[in-house]
Amino acid sequence: MNRTAQLWLLWILLTVAGGGVLVAGMFYGGPTRAKLLIGETTSGHHQIELACNACHTSAFNSSEDIEKTCHGCHDADLNAAKDSHPLKKFRDPRNADRLDKLAATKCITCHTEHRPNVTNAMGVTLPSDYCALCHQDVGKNRPSHAGLGFETCASAGCHNYHDNTSIYEDFLEKHAAEPDVKDKPVVKLNTEKIEIPAKGDRLSTADAADAPAGKQGGAGVMAEWLATSHARGGVNCSGCHAPKAKGTEAVAANWVDKPDHKVCATCHGIEATTWRQGKHGMRLADKMLSETQGLYGLFQNKSLSPMRPELARLPMQSKAAHSELTCTSCHSSHAFDTKQAAVASCTGCHADEHTKAYEGSPHHKLLVAELSGNAETGTGVSCATCHMPRAWMEGPGGYEEALVANHNQNANLRPNEKMIRSVCMNCHGLGFSIDALADPDLIKRNFDGRPSAHIESIDWVMKRLKEKGGQ
Amino acid sequence: MLKVPRTILASAIAAGCVLAAGAGASVTAAGVAYKDVADMLIAVMVADRTVYTKKVVQRLAAKEKVVKASEHFDDDKALPLPAQMFRFGAEHVADNTDKFSYSLLSMWPINKQNAPRTEIEKAGLQFVADNKGENYYGEEELGGKKYFTAVYADVAVAAVCASCHNEHKDTPRTDFKVGDVMGGVVIRIPMAE
Numbered sequence: 127m128n129r130t131a132q133l134w135l136l137w138i139l140l141t142v143a144g145g146g147v148l149v150a151g152m153f154y155g156g157p158t159r160a161k162l163l164i165g166e167t168t169s170g171h172h173q174i175e176l177a178c179n180a181c182h183t184s185a186f187n188s189s190e191d192i193e194k195t196c197h198g199c200h201d202a203d204l205n206a207a208k209d210s211h212p213l214k215k216f217r218d219p220r221n222a223d224r225l226d227k228l229a230a231t232k233c234i235t236c237h238t239e240h241r242p243n244v245t246n247a248m249g250v251t252l253p254s255d256y257c258a259l260c261h262q263d264v265g266k267n268r269p270s271h272a273g274l275g276f277e278t279c280a281s282a283g284c285h286n287y288h289d290n291t292s293i294y295e296d297f298l299e300k301h302a303a304e305p306d307v308k309d310k311p312v313v314k315l316n317t318e319k320i321e322i323p324a325k326g327d328r329l330s331t332a333d334a335a336d337a338p339a340g341k342q343g344g345a346g347v348m349a350e351w352l353a354t355s356h357a358r359g360g361v362n363c364s365g366c367h368a369p370k371a372k373g374t375e376a377v378a379a380n381w382v383d384k385p386d387h388k389v390c391a392t393c394h395g396i397e398a399t400t401w402r403q404g405k406h407g408m409r410l411a412d413k414m415l416s417e418t419q420g421l422y423g424l425f426q427n428k429s430l431s432p433m434r435p436e437l438a439r440l441p442m443q444s445k446a447a448h449s450e451l452t453c454t455s456c457h458s459s460h461a462f463d464t465k466q467a468a469v470a471s472c473t474g475c476h477a478d479e480h481t482k483a484y485e486g487s488p489h490h491k492l493l494v495a496e497l498s499g500n501a502e503t504g505t506g507v508s509c510a511t512c513h514m515p516r517a518w519m520e521g522p523g524g525y526e527e528a529l530v531a532n533h534n535q536n537a538n539l540r541p542n543e544k545m546i547r548s549v550c551m552n553c554h555g556l557g558f559s560i561d562a563l564a565d566p567d568l569i570k571r572n573f574d575g576r577p578s579a580h581i582e583s584i585d586w587v588m589k590r591l592k593e594k595g596g597q
Numbered sequence: 598m599l600k601v602p603r604t605i606l607a608s609a610i611a612a613g614c615v616l617a618a619g620a621g622a623s624v625t626a627a628g629v630a631y632k633d634v635a636d637m638l639i640a641v642m643v644a645d646r647t648v649y650t651k652k653v654v655q656r657l658a659a660k661e662k663v664v665k666a667s668e669h670f671d672d673d674k675a676l677p678l679p680a681q682m683f684r685f686g687a688e689h690v691a692d693n694t695d696k697f698s699y700s701l702l703s704m705w706p707i708n709k710q711n712a713p714r715t716e717i718e719k720a721g722l723q724f725v726a727d728n729k730g731e732n733y734y735g736e737e738e739l740g741g742k743k744y745f746t747a748v749y750a751d752v753a754v755a756a757v758c759a760s761c762h763n764e765h766k767d768t769p770r771t772d773f774k775v776g777d778v779m780g781g782v783v784i785r786i787p788m789a790e
Contacts, residue, residue, distance in 0.1 A: 208671070214688040218698050219785050220714055222740025260710075267709050296669055594766050 154425035155417035165240035207289035283581035292546035304555025311553030317504035326360025337363035338378035404534035468508035483572035635747035703780025721748025
């Protein structure tokens, strides 16, 4: 074989080997996968972008298969939002001509991933005047809407495609006259006690701790544990560190130094479920694999690692960059202090303007007053008050509801009007809330000041009502 | 699978059977005619709708006044309106089968999305409004599929039907009375190739 042939052979072998590594990375994952992403993912999915299987359930799956994964994660939210454009509305054959223009029965018609150059707010990848495709004659029935640009429907603060629960016309009318701040501004659900069934009798002394020798915490750990509802509800050391073990020997044999979220989930199921739906815990949701088993054992199933601030797209504290987010990141491992989890745990990582402006803000002052006993329970506003608000939620089995803090911090954040009913309207009037959330600078200042924006939707509703009444 | 009866005409057929629909239907081991299936379906729909309107909403909201009925029943902790109840049923069916679909439409819709759109909807709603007691049947092609489409009058069976529509701020008509045709139920059955 002459030298040229040898070089050709070498080139072919290297090309095949290199291609093989890339193809294997694409199909099975591993370190090369990140280089193979076909376009930056949306802010909603970037944390799980290396778990390709989360959406692409098989190598050659259809768009219908991808759709199923959309529904798997997002249906509950859409139902809770009383989706204004549910798929079932479009299944009626009378809408066939509309579906020809816009396949509204498919999520990916409007939300296509990996298209950063055409991705708008809410991860929408359609031109922003898409409402015109079905509502082009709105001006006929609503003269006030004649001549308005269709690109403004969902961007002017008046309508959302999916969630209009706090901005639908009759709701605006009903709450039109509310003052900026209500007479008794209290977050009602924060005044109620969260009940979790006790596991046993109260444990009130360090002697009761059943950790094996060598695993007993110091006095500080004991004091923290004894002050918790865990100790009050009979949850001993083994309850978390060796939850399935019975008896001293079994506890010692099965002891886990750092129990993960799955252990917490045995008692706090709704919290754990919602946490894994939000940005803090979504990397630990089921089947989020950075590597899948295959190629004769060369690749193994590997879950994504927990979220770390360094992976976030929002500004984060550099000192926290490498911390991994688990339940104990915010709740600490023995004190489980919800006051700390409601503010200090957030500010320990987040470093955006809104977070940095919280201390000293009107909401923060209210919290200080409440915690110091100078104001009623429920009057303070922590980070969690707005971003992990309490709600009555169905348990994992769907059989019963419980009052819990919704740990999906994104559930009421996009679009931010979702927050109006669950949070703002506890204390503020609807009009003020809409305006405040439409003012990005006010949000950056953590609501220190008054809204400079004004959304006219309530004015329009009242004007129309007056005109109708005058007929 | 429904058998395609050759007796179904390609053009619209008007037939006077109203809510006695289904009477005289030809049910055989070989199948049931599209028209008979539609007539049977409307009989059940109208029965449920009338019972809900009279025995629940009319009785508890209008007469006894122990509970309200409201368009925003969740927010108002109230009963869904009869028309909403009917639509929820239609959506439930759409979620569970593609063997038929139905919708509640009107030439005077409160929600403008419920105005007639296809030629058969337009002709059918006009026909049942002009010919009280009669139904409208036809075939149409939508999205490349052929449908047997039946249109039945939706009549104000209780005073609350008329008053609620007359008073709604989005209504284009304010003179409905009990017994008036307020719109129509459109049933579609995909036809076998």
